[in-house]
Amino acid sequence: MENFVVSARKYRPATFRSVVGQQHVTTTLQNAIASQHLAQAFLFCGPRGVGKTTCARILAKTINCEFVEEHVRKSRPVSELIEAQPDIVPDALLAAADPDNTPFELEACGKCSSCRAFQENASFNVHELDAASNNSVEDIRSLVEQVRYAPQQGRFKVYIIDEVHMLSNAAFNAFLKTLEEPPGYAIFILATTERHKIIPTILSRCQIFDFNRIRVDDIRGHLRHVATQENIKAEDDALHLLAQKADGGLRDALSMFDQMVTFSGHDLTYKDVVQNLHILDYEYYFRLVDGLLTENLSATLLLLEEVMQNGFDLHNFVVGTAEHLRGLLVCKDPVTVQLLEVSDNIRGRYVQQAQAASLSFLLSALNLVSLCDREFKQAKNQRLHVELTLMKLAYLNGAVQFAREMGAGPAAASNGEDKKKSSVSAGPATASAAPPSTPTNGQLVADGTAETRVAYGSSNDTAQSAPVQKTNNQQPTANNQLAHAPADPEPIVPVDSGVEELHDTPSIEDEAATEVPTTSQLRDTVPHVEIGKPSIAGHEPGQMPVTAAPLPPRPGMPLLGKPLGLASKLPGLGSLKDMQAQMAEQAAASKVVADTEPSGPVTGLPPIDDALLQRVWKELTEERKTHSMSEFGVLNRPISADEHHLIQLRVDNPVQEDQFNEFRAGFLGELRRRTGYPRLNVQAEVVEQQSTGRKLYTATDKLEYLKEKFPMLAEMQQRLGLDAD
Known part of the structure; x- marks a missing residue:
């Protein structure tokens, strides 16, 4: 009985042309051989069964082929080789009419002695090492010893190290020098499925080739070739x-192919593959979607029971359902049908079922199935969890249709108006109708957002459809003008996502009603910190000031009256021009403060109550503590005022001086207001650090210092023979 050879070995590629799905690697290697730019080390990375070791063997076979040696390295024409050595010329060139001008891919001839020895696994120039079982330093040391000997036949000795990531760190380090500077005849080919486990010093010494997963169509074509x-x-x-x-x-595909041929004989059918490999067939998912589209919940639940009785995993069923819905979504557009990797017969069924399902149903169903997939592991009763999802899917189409009918009917508009009227508060105020741009409940249901909300089971439609109404509490006067009071901040409009609106809500109220009128305000005569003179000229302290026009706002102070808008709540949303104008105003105000400060001492001032000054200073210092500990550290120090009402604040360094100058204006104004001394001023001064003498760091320094201070200590040390330590 003849020994059986599996298809993965029997039909293993022997030339670069026969390698499946790795053209980017094979083309690069062929060009490197033709241009004689072969590196001393290669690293082939990629998943299992994609051709890493196969390409390594083909490369080792090709570079030692006698035809490549004569034609490429010695530059002998093909016609000359046909006359002199026809037994090393490939058959394709022998049959060509003009072999010298016939383009061909550089391949091993397969007929020379070197190629025959390689095909019979008898070549002495190719050494394969399994790093999974030879991963120690001693194994690498023996490999290095072999590298010293030149090949007896051929030009190169090729060392193929498979599963190289299994080498230990010590073995990698022992291999570094030989890998970086091997003899001219030695070439190393490393193959691995886990590139991240290889140390960077090895990676930097190799040319790295990444092998891709083979496409489904390429694997199917190779299986068709093997079957033929x-x-x-x-x-x-x-x-x-x-x-x-x-x-x-590809190796996995050939192994399963051999298994199926053993099961079914020489007639391999789709049914046999599904039965033997225990695969959830497409038929289950087509039946499932048909039941969901017709809202046949009983058939859907019975299908789930059938899947479980056949021994399939529920999670695999959920994942397969999501993939099937994704395939239907792809088939909605003829342009994207090619993204579906199935056979032509199955693709036709996908297109037919996709035409029967609406786009909104597919999107909502895909969201529900994805949610079921995410929460499957946390569910206590996983079957009930899947059944609940199927129940939602069964009536999803009807829920979407019901939402559309509600949005299209006239009752939705009247329902929205009733909700608007019921939301207006009772009282003498006049209710305002919603603006035409405000969406009603019916309009919300009519658009695509309502369909997605139905799919997720949201109950916020009613809350969102009721807009917030404003009331007008102003009473008309005799002159038909409105007497205004300071307006309350506008209420935040609740939205479905729970985020504040970033734009002003449109209102139909009178714009004049929201403006704050200019009111007469009482102004004191205390000199301001910024300008250093009374607010109203000609009035002394204690007198009732007269009504005057409102002064321009102080720099850095918010405007009174109208509530602050969004720009004040969210800095950085204003325009660049507004920011530049604000910075210019602040710079002008700082210049005014510097120009209006008294340049010399002020005489004729009343004496300062030191107890009041100390109390107010302490209060302001404690208030700064909650705001900034650095400002608290600047102010928390003893102070006193002279007869000129000047306080010298002694700080430790220029950094504290700059920090005090930043908040000096506000702090000084509050200090003047609380103490009642309008001419009070504070100046920061850096205190020079006094030298404290020499530093005593070591034990010897301390001993010498004590001996100078206490002479008896030196005599005691000498008598007792003590050391400084």
Whole structure:
């Protein structure tokens, strides 16, 4: 009985052209051989079964081929080689009419002695090492010893180290020098599935090639080639399902192919593959969506029971449902149908079912299934969790249709108006109708947002559809003018997401009603901190000031009257021009303060009550403590005022002096107001640090200092023989 050879070994690629799905790697290696730019070390990375070791063997075979040696390295024409050594010329060039001008891909001839030895696994120039079982320093040391010997036949000795990430750190370090500067005849090819486990010093010494997962169509084509060579009749759907199940690995696909051929014989059908590999068939999902579209909940629940009775995992069923809905969504547009990696027969069924399902149903159903997938692991009763999702999906289409009918009917508009009227507060105020731009409940349901809200089961539609109404409490006067009071801050309009609106709510109230009238205000005659003179000239302290026009606002103070807008709540939302104007005003105000400060001592001032000054200073210092500990540290120090009402604040360094000058204006104004001394002034002064003499750091320094202070200590040390330590 002949020994059976698995398809993964029997149909293993022997040339660069036969490698499946890795053209970017094979083309680069062929160009490197043709241009004689071969590196001394290669690193092949990628998932399992994509051709890393295969490409390493093909590279080792090609660079030692006699045809490559004569034609590429010695630059001998093909016609000359055909006359002299026809047994090393590839068959494609032998059959060509003009071999010298015939373009061809550089491949091993497969006929020379070196190629035959490689095909029979008898080549002495190729050494394969399994790093999973030879991962110690001694194994690498023996490999380095072998590298010293030149090849007996051929030009290169190739060392293929598979699963190189299994080497220990000590073995990697022992391999560094040889890998960086090997002999001219040595080439190292490292293969791994876990590139992140290789130390960076190894990566920097290699040319890295990343192998991709093989596409489903490429795997299916290779399986079709193998089936043709083995005289096996196989359905396209069966081969496509095997390619999908392989997850990008050609070796896995060939292993499953051999298993299916053993099960079903030489007639491989789609049904046999589904039965033997225990795969959830497309038919389950097509039946599921048909039941959901017709709102047949009983059939849907019975389908779920059938899936469980067949031994399938519920989580896999949920994930497969999400993938099926995604496929239907892709098939809604003919342009994106190509994104669906299925056979032509299955693709036709997808397109047919996608036409029967609405876009809103597919989007909402996909959201619900994704939510079920995320919460599946946390559910105590997982079957009930899946059944609840199927119940929602069964009546989702009707819920969306009901929402559309509500939005299209005239009752929705009247319902919205009733809610607006009921939201107006009772009293003498006049109720205002909602602006035309305010959406009603019916309008909210009519758009696409309502459909998504129905899918998520939100109950905020009623709260959102009732807009906030404003009341007008102003009474008309005899002159038909409105007497205004300071307006209350506008209420925040609740939105569905719980975030404040970033724009003003439109109002139909009179714009004049929201303005704050100019009122007569009483002004004191205490000199201001900023200008240093009375607010109203000609009035002494204690007299009743007269009504005057409002003064311009102080720099840095908010405007009185109208409530602050969004720009004051959220700094940085204003325009650049407003920010530049504000900075210019602050600079002008600072200049005014500097110009109006008294330049010399003021005489003829009443004496200061020191107890009052100390109490007020302490109060202001404690208030600063809650605001900023650094300002508290600047102010928390003893102070006193001279006869000129000047306080010298002694600070420790220029940083504290600059910090005090930043808040000096506000602090000085509050100090003058509380103490009642309008000419009071504060100046910061840096105190020079006095030298405290030499520093005693070590024990010897301390001992010498004590000996100078107490001479008897030196005599005691000498008698007792003591050291400083």
